[in-house]
Amino acid sequence: MDLFDCIVIGSGHAGSCAALSAVEHGCQRVLIIDKCPEEWVGGNGYFTAGAHRTVHGGLYDLLSIVKNRPxxxxLERIDMTPYTRExxxxxxxxxxxxxxxPALVDALVxxxxxxxxxxxxxxxxxxxFSFNRQAYEVNGRQKxxxxxxxxxxxxxKGLIAAHQRALEKAGVMVWFDSPALSLVTKGDSVSGVVVRKDGQxxxxxARAVILAAGGFEASAELRERHLGAGWKLARVRGTPYNTGDGFALAKAVGAKFTGDWGGCHSTCWDASAAADAGERDLTNQFTKSGYPLGIMVNANGLRFVDEGEDYRNYTYAKFGRAILHQPxxxxxxxxxSKVIRHLRKEEYGDGITEKIFADSLSELADKLAGHGLGQKSTFLETLDHFNAAVRHHRDEYPGLQWDPAVKDGFSTQxxxxxxxxxxxxxxxxxxxxPYMAVKVACGVTFTFGGLSIDxxxxxxLSESGREIGGLFCTGEMVGGLFYNNYPGGSGLTAGxxxxxxxxxxAAQTIR
Structure with a gap:
């Protein structure tokens, strides 16, 4: 029987971090196994924009780690407020x-x-620095x-490519098309993995096993069971291989489950995107995050969320869910046309999504009817009331300035x-x-429920609250960190x- 210092189940960002950390701290024989074929390496991390949320002291604190140093x-025209621990x-x-x-939150932060x-x-x-996603140019300054x-x-793509280079340099072995079937135990501890390799x-x-196999978002059956009715209709943003296998492995050895099993990270997703997996060429470009600059209406012509409730980073996960529950x-x-230029080209560019243009709101309603809008009169009434409310607010507060980089108070009230x-x-x-519209659906990224960890x-941790010897967990399999919603960029940092x-x-178990 082959013996490894550490086996990691999952080749994504979190699993790669775990394997590299194991080597860094003294493990000699480290193996990553993944049921996906090699062309699907990287899990959901491959489909992200690479956003990492972190505590920082402002612009000059981060200059040493960025490739696009201005x-x-x-530099003199950049406004970047420090982001504190608090x-x-x-x-x-x-x-x-x-x-x-709170313990998980403190550890992450x-x-x-x-x-x-x-x-x-x-x-x-x-x-x-994420100028294209997290900054607007306002009065000549990047905010x-x-x-x-x-x-x-x-x-x-760049994130996972960096991991692949680092893993090769560190001597970490990676087996693809190799699903983990069960965990091997010795007494109360995990001592290995049964894997299907080349059909056998x-x-x-293994002296240590690290679970990094992702959530269950790619299983329509498990989405329906845990997230609720209608979730079979959600479009899978990332890998089709996150079907909850890691949780089955953990359950068999008595692991404790925790967290928000009815919650997930979702987003506004292109309605024409495939249902069962992300597209490895376009990856995150199917995201449609420009809603704070406009409005969203459902098939009945009604608004259903406060598009300006908060920064997009703090609303897209729950607004994706809200879209799913619309007719x-x-x-x-x-x-x-006042704001179209502010929309991200990687999300709304030609060839990325179908854009519907019109020279009047009535013409736009007619065109949207061909894409599922069922109530033209209600749609036009919604826009009339919205426009009137904005004008009244503008008249009452003439000193306010519209600014997409701050919560500017430009409202309908x-x-x-x-x-x-x-x-x-x-x-x-x-x-x-001209007016522009894009049809969107709900894209599901990862699920929030998971395993209880120290x-x-x-x-x-086991159901009794004790550590299961030799078994560790990271990434989307960790439960108890996010509930209902989450701050964008936290997932990769947590991984x-x-x-x-x-x-x-894992390295300490060897010593």
Whole structure:
């Protein structure tokens, strides 16, 4: 029987971080196994924009780790507010309705800055300032917003490519087309993995096993069971191989389950995208995150969310879910010519999505009818009421300035008119043709329910609350961190933080 110091189940960002950390701390024989074929390496991390949320002290704190360091002249025109420990922890707890495990939150937040530094210097992750996603040019200045400033060159593709180079350099073996069938136990501890390799069941010994196999979002059956009715209709944003296998392995050895099993990370997703998997060429480009600059209406012509409730980083996960529960499971995002130039080209460019243009709102309604809009009159009435409410607010507060980089207070609520469903920020009239609309659906990224772990070591806990010897967990399989919603960019950072902890603890089991 082959014996390894550490076996990691899952080849994504979190699993790669765990394997590299295990080597860094002394493991000699480290193996990653994954049921996907090699061309699907990287799990969901491959389909991201590479965004990492971290505590930082502002612009000059992060200059040493970014590849796109601006020139001195550009630096003088950048506004980047420090993102404190309190900011990060508060955002997670606020969006999770106070339900997140404080120990996990503290571990993520307090190790976030060190984790991105490690990714840059040890892994070789090509971090960049996210000008295209997290900054708007306002009055000649680049203004970052929403607390998150780091992405990766070439997005998730660049992130996973960096991991692949680092794994090869570290001597980590990777087996694809090799699903884990069961965990081997000795007493109360895990001592190996049974894997199907080249059609044969093979038992591998391991002093430590790290679970990094993702959630269950790619299983329509499990989505329906845990998330609720209608979730079969959600479109899978990333890998089709995250079908809950890791949870079955953990359940068989008595692991404790925890967290929000009815919640998930979702987003506004292109309605024409495939249902069962992401597209490896376009990856995150099917995301449609421009709704704060316009409005969204459902098939009945009604708005259904406050598009300006908060920064996009803090609303897209729950607004994706809101779209799923609209008639037909879709919606339309709508803008006029005043803001179209602010939409991200990687999401709304030619050849990326079908854009519906019109020179009048009535013409737009006629065109949207061919895409599922069922109530033209209601649609036009919604827009009339919205525009009137914005104008009344503008008249009442003439000193306000529209600014997409701050919560500007440009709303629909005034002493004259208060919409039942407000738009709280960035509310502009839709009255300047041409108008543009895009049809969107719900894209599901990862699920929130998972395993209970020790926040210090990432060790998996049993149903009795004790550590299961030799078994650790990271990535989307960790439960108790996110509830209902989450701050954008936290997932990749969490994968790195707990992956490093798991790898370090795995090495300590050998010593």
């Amino acid at each position: 020139s001195p002249e550009v 900011n990060f922890a508060s955002d997670i707890m606020r969006l999770g309705d106070g339900k997140s495990d 307090d190790n976030s800055r060190d984790a991105v530094d490690w990714l840059a210097k040890y892994v070789g992750t090509p971090f960049t 970052f917003w929403g607390g998150m400033v780091l992405s990766v060159e070439d997005g998730g 069941e093979v038992e591998l010994g 037909g499971g879709f919606a339309f995002q709508i803008w006029d 005034s002493s004259v008119t208060k919409l039942a469903l407000p738009k709280s920020n960035w509310a502009l009239t839709l009255d300047t043709p 926040a210090r070591s990432a060790a998996v 790195a933080v707990f992956g490093r902890k798991a790898g370090r603890a």
